[in-house]
Amino acid sequence: MHTPEVINEVMHRRRSIYPYQYEPGASVDDGIVRQILENANTAPNHKKTMPWRFTVFNGDGRKKFAELQSSLYIKHHGTQNQVKIKKLEDYPLMASHIIAIGLKRHADRLPEIEEVLAVGCAIQNMFLTATAYNLGCYLSTGGVTYIDEAKAYFHLEPEDKLIGFFYIGKIKDAPKEMLRTPVDEKITFIS
Ligand SMILES: Cc1cc2nc3c(=O)[nH]c(=O)nc-3n(C[C@H](O)[C@H](O)[C@H](O)COP(=O)(O)O)c2cc1C
Numbered sequence: 001m002h003t004p005e006v007i008n009e010v011m012h013r014r015r016s017i018y019p020y021q022y023e024p025g026a027s028v029d030d031g032i033v034r035q036i037l038e039n040a041n042t043a044p045n046h047k048k049t050m051p052w053r054f055t056v057f058n059g060d061g062r063k064k065f066a067e068l069q070s071s072l073y074i075k076h077h078g079t080q081n082q083v084k085i086k087k088l089e090d091y092p093l094m095a096s097h098i099i100a101i102g103l104k105r106h107a108d109r110l111p112e113i114e115e116v117l118a119v120g121c122a123i124q125n126m127f128l129t130a131t132a133y134n135l136g137c138y139l140s141t142g143g144v145t146y147i148d149e150a151k152a153y154f155h156l157e158p159e160d161k162l163i164g165f166f167y168i169g170k171i172k173d174a175p176k177e178m179l180r181t182p183v184d185e186k187i188t189f190i191s
Contacts, residue, residue, distance in 0.1 A: 010132050015175035017136030019094035022169025028096040030058065032133050033168065037099075039129040045118035047109050052122040053102035055154045057092065065100075066092040068153055072144045088143050095167040099126075100154040101139075103161040112161075119163055126166055136171040139164050 037054055045051065057065040070088040079085065092098050103119045105112070123139060130137040141164040144150040151162050 007128075010128050012178070014127050014131040015178060016138040017169075017171060017175045018138055019091045019167055019169060021171065021173040021175070022094055022096070022136050023172040024094065026096065026170040027058070028135055028168055028170060032135070033058070033097050033099075035133075036126050036129045036168070039125045040122040043118060043122035043125050045121075046114045047106070049104075049106040049110060049115060049118070051103045051106065051115040052119050053104050053155065053160075055100040055102070057098045057100070058096065062092040062095065062098060065098055066090075069143045069150075072147055072150055072153075076144075076147050076149070084142075091140075091167065095169045097168045099166040099168070101163040101166055102151070102154050102156045103163050104156070105159045105161065107159060116161070116163075123163075123166065130168055134171065135168055136175070137166060137168045139166050141165075 033056065037056075040052055040054070041050070043052070066089050069092075070085055073085060073088055101119065101123065103115055105115060127137060127139075143165070145162055145164050148158065151158065151160060154162060156162060
């Protein structure tokens with residue numbers, strides 16, 4: 001089908017769906033995850049720098065990711081926030097796949113904002129592809145996202161950015177309604 005209605009429907013159905021809303025123990029086909037990343041790779045990007053980088057955790061890799069993020073978090077922020085630490089340990093195991101999203105900088109060629117925008121476009125492609133496959137997903141920028149030391153674990157250099165973590169799972173609970181104020185409030189037409 002090549003109709004605008006298809007893309008309109010997918011965009012309006014897209015939601016952030018969190019790991020506690022995923023079917024426990026249900027894994028998503030690696031082929032679908034690969035398609036999600038193929039579609040991310042088609043995102044627009046200035047000067048063809050293709051700055052997006054992905055580290056995919058599935059199966060037992062999720063445990064390694066959970067241990068990594070909780071221990072790094074504790075090293076930098078201590079053990080006061082037990083609720084947050086428990087979430088860092090539990091969420092990866094509630095998901096099927098977690099994709100660490102990195103930004104490979106090309107500082108000699110582009111301002112940072114342009115590469116951040118390109119990775120943002122790639123992430124939206126991931127959201128829409130996951131939605132089209134009726135999967136739950138969300139982007140987390142919590143945990144260790146802004147701890148510089150974390151970059152090395154995701155094959156990133158100090159000048160690169162860690163953007164966040166994209167969680168994917170099969171949907172158990174229906175997503176919430178979309179909360180948006182009318183687009184008309186955000187448009188100025190000059191005719
Ligand atoms: C850049 C970015 C970072 C986000 N980080 C988090 C996060 O760390 N934790 C979280 O619960 N949600 C996070 N979200 C999800 C937003 O809270 C969510 O998109 C918002 O509530 C709108 O809901 P919707 O995506 O279902 O439309 C993030 C979203 C974006 C775009």
